[in-house]
Amino acid sequence: MKARLHLWIRLILLAAVMALLFVVDTATNYEVAAAVFYALVVLTAAPFLNRRVLIRLSALCVALTVLSFVLTAKGNLSTGLANMGISVVAILMATWLILKMDAARQAAQDAHAKLVRIARIKSLEGLTTSIAHExxxxxxxxxxxxxxxxxxxxxxxxxxxxxxxxxxxxxxxxxxxxxxxxxxxxxxxGDPPSTTVFSFNEAVQEVIGVSSGEIARHGIALVLELAPDLPPVHADRVQIQQVIGNLLLNAIEAILSGPAQSRVIHMASEVVGGMVQLSIRDSGPGIPAGVRDHLFEAFWTTKEDGMGIGLSISRTLVEANGGQIEAEAVKTGGAIFRFTVPPVQQENSR
Ligand SMILES: Nc1ncnc2c1ncn2[C@@H]1O[C@H](COP(=O)(O)OP(=O)(O)OP(=O)(O)O)[C@@H](O)[C@H]1O
Ligand SMILES: [Mg+2]
Missing domain, CATH: 1.10.287 (Helix Hairpins)
Known part of the structure; x- marks a missing residue:
């Protein structure tokens, strides 16, 4: 309602200015080129008029300029003709510039909308890949x-x-x-994790339960060193289990990719620096120098059928839960992955 009122006030003002310009342009002699100011009228009106109305306004300004010239009776005719020409060109130039700018703005808006759509599709792609992987x-x-x-x-x-x-x-x-x-x-x-307080060792055991068939089938020995006196942790249980599952699967795949002599996975939980930590060590081929920096990058893989997103998802999940994840090559062969989760005490004392 208020916006409509504002629009009407502006239109009336505009009409008044145009009428004034018309009177001045007609009443004064040919040498006074008041009609040039119609260009300013067009420029001022542009922000609140749509394309079609703006073109009509510009045509009206040109018509008024010509009419003023016809009605003016005093002064040098050739100067009057030149002034009229300049005014008409100024009005047309102003209109053309505004329409050009408008088209450019529209194109930029379209491009932005397209980008947003592409970003959404891309994030959907990421979502689908992550769900498929997990x-x-x-x-x-x-x-x-x-x-x-x-x-x-x-x-x-x-x-x-x-x-x-x-x-x-x-x-x-x-x-x-x-x-x-x-x-x-x-x-x-971008939701925060849905955190609960739970026993870390129990969560680890549950994941092992799911993978134990796979581990046994390949003759891999699993050595567990879960500290019995761990404090309960405060994190998203499902997400932490996703991380453990990914690391365990990578350890199994690493072992299967190498010679069959030694097939051992070591899993240990302990408190390190006030955080609960799980380390998973395998007897696979280990991590070659220079590769460590790429491990957690999305879509980085050395496996023929790998997606290369297991570790990147794991890092996102661990960090979302307030922990850290790292990898290290073991000197005697194999790789070790560690990640931390905040214990419940630390969470409470924050
Ligand atoms: N335990 C490990 N020992 C040696 N290299 C590893 C180990 N875990 C991961 N890697 C290396 O890190 C790369 C990335 O691992 P990541 O889990 O992100 O992807 P991926 O296992 O290749 O595929 P996927 O997305 O299916 O899990 C692997 O391709 C492998 O080269
Ligand atoms: Mg993996």
Whole structure:
């Protein structure tokens, strides 16, 4: 309502200025080129008029200039003609410039909108890739348990107890998969992690439970050194388990990529510098010099079928939970990855 009133006041003022210019231009002799000021009228009106109305206003100004020239009776005719020409050119130039600027502004706006759309598609791409990567493990576990369940049911007589256990694992892993999707989505939206207080060692054991079939199948020995007196941690349990799962999978893949002699994964939890830390050491080929800096980069991989995002997601998750992650080559061979999580005491004393 107020904006409409403002627009009307401006239009009336504009009309008054134009009328005044017309009177002055007509009443004075040819030598006074008052009509040049119509160009200023067009420039002043441009911000609150749309393209079509602006072109009409400009045409009206030209018409008034010509009419003033026709109606003027005093002065030198050729000077009057020249002044009229200058005024008309000034009005047309002002209009042309404004329309050009408007078109450029519109093009810039379109380009910006396009960029925003591309960024959204890109982040959707990232989201899809992350979800696909992160739910791979629970999905593989579901397939394994499903196969086992079918096996126990096909037994003669069917082993219903074992089949029921396999079904229980399927339900658990499906729940984990859907929790991971929710966490990855909220992470891309920039939501803070949904933190709880939980036992770190228990969370580690749960992930090991999911991967134990894979570990045993490849004859890998898992050595666990979980400190019994760890303080509970304060973090997003699902996200921390995603990190452990990624590191464990990388350790398994590293071992499988090398010679088969020594197949050991060492996992140790302890308190270091006031933070709860998990380290995962494997007997794989280790990390070549110069590669360490790239490990956590997105889409950096040395694996033929790798996406190269496991470590980049892990770093995002660890840092979102207030911890840090690092990698180191072990002198005697293999690699070691460590990450930290804040214990509950530290969180409370903040
Ligand atoms: N335990 C490890 N030992 C040696 N190199 C490793 C280890 N973990 C990771 N790397 C190196 O870091 C790279 C990046 O790991 P990352 O988990 O981000 O991706 P990826 O395992 O290649 O693929 P994916 O996205 O499927 O996990 C790996 O390709 C590998 O070269
Ligand atoms: Mg990986």
């Amino acid at each position: 739910i791979n493990q629970p999905l593989a576990a579901i397939v394994t348990s499903g196969t086992a369940c079918g096996h126990w049911l096909a037994h003669d007589p069917p082993n219903l107890d074992r089949a029921r256990q396999a079904l229980g694992r399927i339900v658990q892993d499906a729940g984990r998969a859907s929790a991971i999707v929710a966490r990855v989505r909220s992470l891309t939206r």
